[in-house]
Amino acid sequence: MVDAVYFDGRSAQRHAVRLELDGADLLVSGDGVDRRDALGSLRISARLGSTPRALDFADGARCEVREHEAFDTLLREAARRGGWLHRAESSWRMIALSVVVVAACGVALFVWGIPAGAQLVARAMPDTLSRALSDQTMKLFDRHLLKPTRLDANRTAELTGRLEDLRAPDGAQAAYRIEFRSAPTLGPNAFALPDGTIVLLDELVTLADNDEQIAAVVGHELGHVYYRHGLRLIAQNSAVGVLAAWWLGDVSALLAAAPTLLIQARYSREFESEADRYAAELMRRNGIAPSRLAELLRKLAALHPEADDDGAAGLLASHPALLERARALDGERADEAAAAH
Amino acid sequence: MDHVEAAPGRSIEPFRFNGSGSEYFGIWIVNVLLTIITLGIYSPWAKVRRMQYFYRNTELAGSSFDYHGRPLAILKGRLLALGLLLIYHFATTHISIWTLLALAILALALPWLLRNALRFRAHYSSYRGLRFSFRGSLGQAYAVFLGYPILMFITAYLAGPLFHQRLKRYQHGNSYYGGTAFAFDAGVGRFYRTYVLYMLAGAALLALAFVPMFHMLGAVKAVQAAGGKPDPAMMMSAMGVFWLAIMFGVLILGPLLQAAVQNLIWNHTALGPHRFVSRLSGWRLMGIGVSNFLLVALTLGLFMPWAAVRLARYRASCTSLAVDGSLDAIVGDAERGVAALGEETAELFDIDIGL
Ligand SMILES: [Zn+2]
Numbered sequence: 284m285v286d287a288v289y290f291d292g293r294s295a296q297r298h299a300v301r302l303e304l305d306g307a308d309l310l311v312s313g314d315g316v317d318r319r320d321a322l323g324s325l326r327i328s329a330r331l332g333s334t335p336r337a338l339d340f341a342d343g344a345r346c347e348v349r350e351h352e353a354f355d356t357l358l359r360e361a362a363r364r365g366g367w368l369h370r371a372e373s374s375w376r377m378i379a380l381s382v383v384v385v386a387a388c389g390v391a392l393f394v395w396g397i398p399a400g401a402q403l404v405a406r407a408m409p410d411t412l413s414r415a416l417s418d419q420t421m422k423l424f425d426r427h428l429l430k431p432t433r434l435d436a437n438r439t440a441e442l443t444g445r446l447e448d449l450r451a452p453d454g455a456q457a458a459y460r461i462e463f464r465s466a467p468t469l470g471p472n473a474f475a476l477p478d479g480t481i482v483l484l485d486e487l488v489t490l491a492d493n494d495e496q497i498a499a500v501v502g503h504e505l506g507h508v509y510y511r512h513g514l515r516l517i518a519q520n521s522a523v524g525v526l527a528a529w530w531l532g533d534v535s536a537l538l539a540a541a542p543t544l545l546i547q548a549r550y551s552r553e554f555e556s557e558a559d560r561y562a563a564e565l566m567r568r569n570g571i572a573p574s575r576l577a578e579l580l581r582k583l584a585a586l587h588p589e590a591d592d593d594g595a596a597g598l599l600a601s602h603p604a605l606l607e608r609a610r611a612l613d614g615e616r617a618d619e620a621a622a623a624h
Numbered sequence: 625m626d627h628v629e630a631a632p633g634r635s636i637e638p639f640r641f642n643g644s645g646s647e648y649f650g651i652w653i654v655n656v657l658l659t660i661i662t663l664g665i666y667s668p669w670a671k672v673r674r675m676q677y678f679y680r681n682t683e684l685a686g687s688s689f690d691y692h693g694r695p696l697a698i699l700k701g702r703l704l705a706l707g708l709l710l711i712y713h714f715a716t717t718h719i720s721i722w723t724l725l726a727l728a729i730l731a732l733a734l735p736w737l738l739r740n741a742l743r744f745r746a747h748y749s750s751y752r753g754l755r756f757s758f759r760g761s762l763g764q765a766y767a768v769f770l771g772y773p774i775l776m777f778i779t780a781y782l783a784g785p786l787f788h789q790r791l792k793r794y795q796h797g798n799s800y801y802g803g804t805a806f807a808f809d810a811g812v813g814r815f816y817r818t819y820v821l822y823m824l825a826g827a828a829l830l831a832l833a834f835v836p837m838f839h840m841l842g843a844v845k846a847v848q849a850a851g852g853k854p855d856p857a858m859m860m861s862a863m864g865v866f867w868l869a870i871m872f873g874v875l876i877l878g879p880l881l882q883a884a885v886q887n888l889i890w891n892h893t894a895l896g897p898h899r900f901v902s903r904l905s906g907w908r909l910m911g912i913g914v915s916n917f918l919l920v921a922l923t924l925g926l927f928m929p930w931a932a933v934r935l936a937r938y939r940a941s942c943t944s945l946a947v948d949g950s951l952d953a954i955v956g957d958a959e960r961g962v963a964a965l966g967e968e969t970a971e972l973f974d975i976d977i978g979l
Pocket residue numbers: 503507554555558851852853
């Protein structure tokens with residue numbers, strides 16, 4: 284016998300009743316209630332934590348039971364439907380296993396899943412779309428951030444001519460367009476748009492000791508274009524944003540935005556080294572020593588000594604440690620020397 | 625049951641939340657696992673289970689609430705919402721003559737969708753064997769979900785409290801428990817009086833966060849979009865001020881406003897002769913919010929179940945129902961039999977809203 288509370292489905296009146304089993308029938312009795320129903324006609328809610336269980340009768344009546352053990356004993360099989368989920372949810376082994384698997388899935392997703400997915404998306408992106416995106420971005424830059432170049436027209440023409448002669452690592456004529464702009468807020472910098480437009484800032488052109496260093500920068504930016512880093516970054520950030528919102532959104536939308544920032548730093552670090560390796564190959568193809576890029580990176584690092592420490596700034600900075608990249612390029616030179624012998 | 629005697633014939637019935645963080649953690653993580661290994665297909669079932677955990681643990685006058693949402697209806701609603709989101713996305717990225725048409729379709733669909741979601745949530749909630757229902761008209765839905773937001777937009781959010789009052793009047797004023805109607809009697813003036821200080825503070829905060837950072841932030845975004853490398857120092861300072869202002873808004877002002885508005889809404893809501901009483905403290909809510917935020921961040925989200933349970937427990941502990949006579953006297957709606965409701969609900973589906 285199990286104590287329960289009965290509601291007739293027509294009013295909110297509580298009836299304290301007792302449940303009994305008679306063969307395949309359930310008897311409900313007490314407080315003006317007396318009914319007999321076939322067990323098969325009842326809907327018995329599955330166990331969920333220590334919440335009350337509900338028995339729904341075909342006519343809309345309902346019983347709430349709080350004595351879980353006694354109820355399970357009374358109804359045996361009938362009460363156990365869906366019980367596997369409750370057993371999993373209350374077994375510490377299953378919970379520990381879930382934590383481990385969920386954590387592993389999360390790590391795998393961020394390390395492999397999202398980058399691979401973003402690469403697929405970036406590759407599938409039609410050229411018309413990436414051209415439209417690049418045009419939009421360039422217009423946005425010109426309106427808010429960039430000013431016309433202050434370099435001498437002869438100098439830019441000479442540089443353009445020299446840079447357009449560069450060959451891609453596979454020997455093809457690299458398809459790109461050089462734009463000169465000035466932007467005091469950005470300092471010595473360069474960037475690439477997905478359609479192959481490469482913007483060189485005056486501050487970088489004047490910082491470089493020679494044109495080979497500028498060619499090295501163009502090689503690096505061409506690496507970004509070749510691997511479609513811009514599009515991949517957009518796709519990755521959107522994916523991280525959506526996933527973080529799903530995972531953390533219940534508590535705070537603010538918190539959900541944080542992983543996007545943190546993980547972006549990691550992804551862009553990979554992209555920078557990938558672009559550096561591409562630049563080294565391109566330079567070797569064109570008879571320029573990869574050390575030219577390392578030289579320029581060291582010059583940049585000397586300008587921003589604080590950007591190179593490994594503290595919190597290093598984690599958040601989307602610009603990976605410049606000196607680290609320069610050291611990696613030193614390794615490239617060694618490879619080249621070995622290959623020459 | 626601890627019945628606190630109020631006026632003769634009136635008793636105060638407190639709401640109570642009986643869930644526990646560790647119990648909910650097990651339920652939550654196992655359902656997350658099932659969602660992952662089914663590549664998300666299980667997610668509506670997981671949602672039903674989470675909702676049921678919170679409903680069934682919420683107790684009033686010795687009885688619990690229950691949630692009866694159908695996973696397939698939730699799935700249907702999500703697919704629909706995803707479809708609309710895609711329409712919105714494509715309509716706004718490629719500006720063409722179709723953009724206007726798509727936006728018009730969305731604007732017309734949204735009030736209908738939201739009304740449907742309100743009906744879904746009410747209909748699939750029950751207490752003591754009686755269902756809730758929502759009977760707001762479609763015409764009013766268009767006024768509330770389309771008219772007032774447009775007004776809010778053109779008045780730069782000055783009509784915000786008016787919109788909120790209309791929304792709650794529509795939502796609470798058209799809800800039923802069994803055959804007994806809810807009533808809502810807080811006027812627009814009260815909403816403005818509750819909101820005014822927070823609106824001023826919010827405006828000041830937004831100015832602080834956005835105006836000096838607007839150009840910088842735009843620049844950083846644009847450089848990133850191109851795969852470039854923004855200056856880290858600039859990005860850090862821009863982000864730093866922005867985040868501080870937003871954090872202050874979300875973690876400090878948010879809970880204070882939320883408590884004031886929740887109290888206003890529920891203290892002016894009645895179920896037949898029974899009145900709700902809400903005594904949320906903004907400072908307590910803020911304490912819970914801030915500590916939840918920190919602990920969830922430190923545990924990479926694993927504290928979430930405890931955070932949700934803490935919040936639910938505090939909210940329930942501040943809410944009660946001043947019962948006039950007895951809740952037993954409430955009866956179901958005779959005209960709306962179970963069968964009729966069943967037919968009607970075939971068209972219902974859920975979308976995830978936070979109204
Ligand atoms: Zn780069």
